[in-house]
Amino acid sequence: MFKLWYSESGVPQINQSVFKLLTTAAFSIGILFANASQLQANELNDAPTCDNSSGECFYAHRMYQLEQLTQGCRETRRVEGNMTYTVCRINGRPVRASESLTELGDGVGYWFENGKVVAIQRFHDGSTIFFNRGKLAEVYFDGGSQVQSEFSATERQELETLARNGYRDIFRKLNVR
Structure with missing residues (x-):
């Protein structure tokens, strides 16, 4: 507990050691959320909690964030031949899109934040690829039991190109601009 007192002008005052403590805490929280989106920061308290730092734990937390990102979205679906295309939007902006083989369910899904x-999730093997500001961050396999965070230049280029362009056919089929 710290003591608060007021200056002659009525401004609250705290001692220097308490100020340093509060400044350090604020800075630490800022670093913690520096790479987190506003959604991530707001939803962190509701996210699944884990008692360890396993890949499954991080994966569950990340998937929860994706669920929160798409909560309440309006889905548009189009079946064309053996392909099903879907886009889910909030306030007209896409937050999720996918294309899949109608009968098999094999395909790919994309999640968007701020465009x-x-x-990206590959439905055939369940691998989920995460990006941070357009750059490949990590790939989770088998529900998070395996994580890949180091990539060859070819792998990185392939997956980052998929993130930039892979959803365009879905958008074209569903007239998303």
Whole structure:
């Protein structure tokens, strides 16, 4: 507990050691959320909690964030031949898009935040690819039991190109601008 007192002009005052403590805490929180979106920062308290730092724990937390990102979105679906295309929007902006083989369910799904791909999931193997500001961050396999965070230049280029361009056919089919 710290003591608060007032200056002659009525401005609250705290001692220097308490100020340093509060400044350090604020700085630490700022670093913690520096790369987190506003959604991530707001939803952190509601996210699944884990008692360890396993890949499954991080994966569950990230998937929860994607669920929160798309909560309440309005879905548009189009079936064309053996392909199904979907886009889910909030306030007219896409937050999720996918294309899949109608009968098999095999395909790919994209999640967007502020118009940028933040994650891609390959339905055939369940791998989920995460991006940070357009750059490949990590790939989770088998529900997070395996994580890949180091990539060759070819892998990185391939996956970052997929994030930039892979959803365009879905958008074209569903007239998303």
